[in-house]
Amino acid sequence: MPENITITREGRVVLVTLNRPKQLNALNSALAREIIQELAPLDRDPSVGCFVLTGSEKAFAAGADIKEMSDKSYDEMAEIDFFAEWEIFAKFRTPKIAAVRGFALGGGCELAMMCDYIIASDTAKFGQPEIKLGVIAGIGGTQRMTKLIGRAKSMQLHLTGRMIDAAEALECGLVAQVIPDAEIMDHVMKEAATIAGYAKPVAQVAREAVNRAEELSLAEGLLWERRVFHSLFATHAQKEGMAAFVEKRAPNFRPD
Ligand code: CO8
Numbered sequence: 317m318p319e320n321i322t323i324t325r326e327g328r329v330v331l332v333t334l335n336r337p338k339q340l341n342a343l344n345s346a347l348a349r350e351i352i353q354e355l356a357p358l359d360r361d362p363s364v365g366c367f368v369l370t371g372s373e374k375a376f377a378a379g380a381d382i383k384e385m386s387d388k389s390y391d392e393m394a395e396i397d398f399f400a401e402w403e404i405f406a407k408f409r410t411p412k413i414a415a416v417r418g419f420a421l422g423g424g425c426e427l428a429m430m431c432d433y434i435i436a437s438d439t440a441k442f443g444q445p446e447i448k449l450g451v452i453a454g455i456g457g458t459q460r461m462t463k464l465i466g467r468a469k470s471m472q473l474h475l476t477g478r479m480i481d482a483a484e485a486l487e488c489g490l491v492a493q494v495i496p497d498a499e500i501m502d503h504v505m506k507e508a509a510t511i512a513g514y515a516k517p518v519a520q521v522a523r524e525a526v527n528r529a530e531e532l533s534l535a536e537g538l539l540w541e542r543r544v545f546h547s548l549f550a551t552h553a554q555k556e557g558m559a560a561f562v563e564k565r566a567p568n569f570r571p572d
Pocket of ligand 1 (some may be wrong): 338445499
């Protein structure tokens with residue numbers, strides 16, 4: 317049984333709750349291992365259509381666990397390639413939404429950015445304060461944030477370590493939407509159920525196509541998208557989705 321996360325299921329949606337509330341969900345190696353171990357089989361399970369990742373009311377996650385890292389040497393960090401496993405989480409193919417309440421700082425902000433998109437509570441606070449600890453972001457902050465919100469603001473947040481609130485995060489494009497705290501979990505679970513109600517292979521290529529925009533030139537990205545669009549005409553989802561439209565009925569997508 318995992319000790320640092322809880323996993324619950326509502327239909328085709330899997331809710332993952334970070335569960336180290338006393339440490340404000342600081343991300344340690346055990347938590348990272350549990351996320352990968354528990355979610356890897358669910359990622360491959362066609363009956364799972366969406367992951368939701370959340371924390372507590374006070375903190376999504378206040379960063380990597382500073383107490384676990386503080387005494388480590390360069391050799392130790394490099395030898396175990398500390399925290400490299402988070403890239404496995406980022407590469408899961410099931411759509412994943414971060415529901416952020418309270419602090420999402422350092423590794424917590426980076427973990428939220430590893431999800432496909434972030435929905436923030438009006439209590440959310442984001443930041444990359446690593447510079448105050450004598451280090452920099454290490455699980456994607458300088459890269460993912462810069463692609464998400466642009467160089468100027470990302471540079472400012474990494475160099476000053478200042479926190480931004482949910483309104484500023486929305487304004488700069490870090491989050492997709494801000495929802496009052498009392499409503500956020502209901503809202504995100506409903507949205508996740510909507511995504512999970514579509515055909516999973518189509519949702520998977522939709523997120524892959526959007527992510528390609530960060531990697532490819534416009535010409536290559538447009539070609540990749542068009543070819544994938546063509547290939548979806550080999551799927552049950554396309555036959556069913558378009559037939560349902562023509563026949564004026566709701567589509568009945570197979571889970572896989
Ligand atoms: N690590 C470990 N423990 C933490 C962390 C953390 N990141 N954040 C909070 N805690 C602990 C506190 O030590 C405290 O524990 P205790 O009660 O035993 O003293 C408990 O959580 C509650 O915290 P506070 O008393 O500080 O609560 P406040 O409400 O006063 O303050 C803050 C909340 C502002 C969030 C404050 O806790 C804080 O500043 N936390 C640290 C934020 C931070 O610097 N995060 C970045 C960490 S470094 C990082 O994430 C790098 C990621 C890249 C790693 C890549 C490796 C390759």
